[in-house]
Amino acid sequence: MKNTDSIKFEKALISQDLETIRTVPKSDLHNHFVLGGNRQFLKNKTGKLILPIKKTLGSMNEMHHWVSENLGEDYNTPDMRKLLVEATFVQAKEDGIKILEIGEDVWGLNEFFNNDIDELISTFKEANRRISPDTELRLQIGLSRHCSISYLEKVLEPFWGRSEFYSIDIYGDEFSQPIENFKNIYRKAKLNGLRLKAHVGEWGTASDVIQAVELLELDEVQHGISVVEDEYAIKMIKERNIRMNITPTSNVKLGRVGSIKEHPIRKMFDKGIDLTINSDDILIFDSEVSQEYLTLFREKVFSADELDVIRLNGLKNI
Numbered sequence: 001m002k003n004t005d006s007i008k009f010e011k012a013l014i015s016q017d018l019e020t021i022r023t024v025p026k027s028d029l030h031n032h033f034v035l036g037g038n039r040q041f042l043k044n045k046t047g048k049l050i051l052p053i054k055k056t057l058g059s060m061n062e063m064h065h066w067v068s069e070n071l072g073e074d075y076n077t078p079d080m081r082k083l084l085v086e087a088t089f090v091q092a093k094e095d096g097i098k099i100l101e102i103g104e105d106v107w108g109l110n111e112f113f114n115n116d117i118d119e120l121i122s123t124f125k126e127a128n129r130r131i132s133p134d135t136e137l138r139l140q141i142g143l144s145r146h147c148s149i150s151y152l153e154k155v156l157e158p159f160w161g162r163s164e165f166y167s168i169d170i171y172g173d174e175f176s177q178p179i180e181n182f183k184n185i186y187r188k189a190k191l192n193g194l195r196l197k198a199h200v201g202e203w204g205t206a207s208d209v210i211q212a213v214e215l216l217e218l219d220e221v222q223h224g225i226s227v228v229e230d231e232y233a234i235k236m237i238k239e240r241n242i243r244m245n246i247t248p249t250s251n252v253k254l255g256r257v258g259s260i261k262e263h264p265i266r267k268m269f270d271k272g273i274d275l276t277i278n279s280d281d282i283l284i285f286d287s288e289v290s291q292e293y294l295t296l297f298r299e300k301v302f303s304a305d306e307l308d309v310i311r312l313n314g315l316k317n318i
Contacts, residue, residue: 002308009311010304013297021290027099027314028092028289029138030222030245030278032171034075035067036102037087038094039283045083048074052286056255060173060203063254066284081112085127093132095288099315100132101167103140106155107147117158125164138166141194145172149181156185160192167195169222174204179212186216195219197245202256206230213242220244225251227273228264234271244273247280248296249287260299269306276314277307 002010005024012020028036043049050070057063075084092100104113104120113120121139128137141159143152159165168189170182179200186196196216201209202223209224210233220243227233227244237244246265251257257264268275277292279285287295293311296302302310 006308006312009308013294013304013307016294016298018290018294021294022094022096022288024096024311025098025315026096026289026293026311027101027276028095028097028278029099029101029220029243029276029314030247030280031088031100031102032281033088033102033104034071034081034084035281035283036091036279037084037283038091039286041087041090042083042283045087046074050283053253053284056253058255060254063284070283078112078114081108082123082127085123086131089127089131089135091282091288092135095290097132097135097289099136099138101138101140103142103165103167103169105142105144106152106159107144108142109155109158115158117162121162121164139164140197141165141168141189143168143170143182143185145170145174145176149177149185152185156188160188163193165192165194167197167220169197169199171199171222174200174202174208179208180215183215190217197222199223201226202251202254206233209233210236213237213240218242223247223251225256225264225268228267228271234268234273237273238271241274244268244275245278246275247278247285248292249285250280253285260295260301263301265296266301269302269310274313275310277310278314 009024039050053066088102109115109120124139189196196218197220198212198218199222200212206226206229209227222245224244227237248260248263248265252260279289282288293307297307
């Protein structure tokens with residue numbers, strides 16, 4: 001028998017009632033907090049409205065250009081970095097996010113938090129407590145593929161052994177350096193009890209996903225949409241219980257998928273892959289988690305019942 005939230009969620013999807021969808025508990029496990037905050041909150045605080053993209057982008061470089069033009073130096077200070085953290089919790093509260101996985105890139109420790117790991121951790125935890133206390137924060141360690149391994153190993157030292165961190169993730173240009181370069185870092189992360197994640201298969205191939213999962217012993221893949229190209233990749237993902245954290249609108253607006261109707265999330269679901277629906281970069285792509293669910297329903301990719309199954313999956317303790 002369905003619980004009250006499931007009934008409310010499905011009815012709200014069918015009636016296309018976005019405000020009610022926002023009140024139902026959801027997770028956001030793929031959110032880059034710098035670009036994942038509430039647009040109106042930032043406008044109220046700064047007087048500047050950050051407008052989302054108006055056209056489909058064709059590369060990560062185009063996205064980085066957008067970030068430079070729209071955030072640029074305005075947010076490149078410790079106080080403004082902390083404002084972006086607050087904006088993300090404002091967004092989570094307004095969107096009914098009960099599990100939020102976000103974190104700082106390791107290079108940001110010195111840049112914005114005085115190289116003080118306690119200050120970094122307390123910034124996220126205090127904003128969580130003050131703004132959205134009903135949201136469970138899963139704090140993540142972020143690694144940019146553009147950084148050298150020797151540099152990352154050095155700046156990671158303050159993060160090791162801190163039980164406040166839940167996971168580790170690599171993001172950025174998939175082709176900037178081989179994934180095997182991160183093997184030793186991920187071995188250490190596993191010893192530290194972190195959940196192992198990586199952005200892979202958004203721009204790369206199914207073979208890239210297979211390699212990343214095998215070499216880094218991943219627990220979760222961010223994007224990973226290319227796995228549908230290869231039955232072996234699908235089989236491996238299922239056998240290893242790899243969770244795939246999907247961001248449909250982001251994939252479309254970055255030109256990785258032609259349309260929401262064509263998105264491989266349907267095939268992934270039908271194949272029995274463990275998947276969740278997430279926001280990625282709300283300030284760029286202008287689609288919160290609730291809107292992602294509604295868009296997938298409107299485009300007839302999933303039924304209301306199927307979307308509730310995915311919603312509940314994202315709220316499971318793992």
